Amino acid sequence: MTIAQRLADRGIILPPTSPPAAHYANAVRTGDLLFLAGKGPTAVDGRLPAGRLGREYTTAQGHAFARSAGLELLAVIRDALGSLDAVARVVEVQGFLNTTEDFTEHPQVLDGMSDLVIEVFGDRGVHARAVFGAHSLRSGLPLVVKAVVEVRRGRRRGRK
Amino acid sequence: MTIAQRLADRGIILPPTSPPAAHYANAVRTGDLLFLAGKGPTAVDGRLPAGRLGREYTTAQGHAFARSAGLELLAVIRDALGSLDAVARVVEVQGFLNTTEDFTEHPQVLDGMSDLVIEVFGDRGVHARAVFGAHSLRSGLPLVVKAVVEVRRGRRRGRK
């Protein structure tokens, strides 16, 4: 079963990728590694969420935001490599969370991203990870997630 | 002399590795690189430290916390690769420090990790590094440290 079929079976729809927020690229491949730029949650009803976890947003909402950002990262990978089947391994995920000073539930929030990639890629989705609370994020986003993935050997180089 | 012998000579004892804080792995290998998930200091008397550098903890205590986190990262590497002798180079270390707003002694704190890996690996332990003060960390930990290491060519792939 291809990853595209798995997504369809589970009703997972990838959003269109947003342009980079400034002068950079959504993804850069070097050797067998694909480095992804940080993405926040997708806009809902045309509005990007803004606010802090622990104040404007709950941990459960943060989990949903991390999954939303993850869906866009999957779309970026697909666009960069031609297919999600080209992913050999999700290597590393980092989460920058916009939190209150006393927020402590970072792992539960970033699981929104981690659960998604494990659901989609199975064992190949299990990654190393790090997360922290940021003092501020662009546009007041509640979180930004970035990742590094390994590309299957022999796959054509995607657009850089 | 093996690294295990060097540790024994210096009385350095590695702690058991803790399970990942959520849905991820402590380490993922890709090619000759091993990406490690972030680890905080080890519990003392069954309690994890919680608090900010510059308020609850001094810079010297922070240095000890960074060394403690580093000891667990060494245990993670050993478990992932079978032996610390498989390390060709410590490539990069990042430190996320839970600080007050006006804390400035980040380098002295992260040296607790850096001094450890240079003591253990010698020149192969000298790494690139970056550190910053975080707004919040999981469970209120005083710091989290992550790293990327290069594996000697020809070593069997460790468990992923």
Added chain:
Amino acid sequence: MTIAQRLADRGIILPPTSPPAAHYANAVRTGDLLFLAGKGPTAVDGRLPAGRLGREYTTAQGHAFARSAGLELLAVIRDALGSLDAVARVVEVQGFLNTTEDFTEHPQVLDGMSDLVIEVFGDRGVHARAVFGAHSLRSGLPLVVKAVVEVRRGRRRGRK
């Protein structure tokens, strides 16, 4: 045209590299990747800037600081590889910005670094990127920038 000629044509002068702030190296090469340690803006009149974006410094000043940090990162790359012509690709840039809690213009600030490397390397300078506001930075610096670059195959290994 070599990169050195391009720099000369544009009147871009690289500063001397500063020593690492503590026990680490400015750059470490692993395979075809060069990992750079984080650098802040260069001192002006012998004084390093200290303060927060959004309070002591404007977004435009932040852009200039990011360019300044980028110039030193270019000098680090040149010293590590022998020549900037050895760069195959700027892979990833990360920016840690010392901001007020409500600062939101992170992309515009980090463009100071991104614009520089695109000016210097052209398409090979386009990179993946992530940026966030830090709670505190060493010495109160307004920002720290780090990067990963890909080295052209066949280039001799630089000093590690």
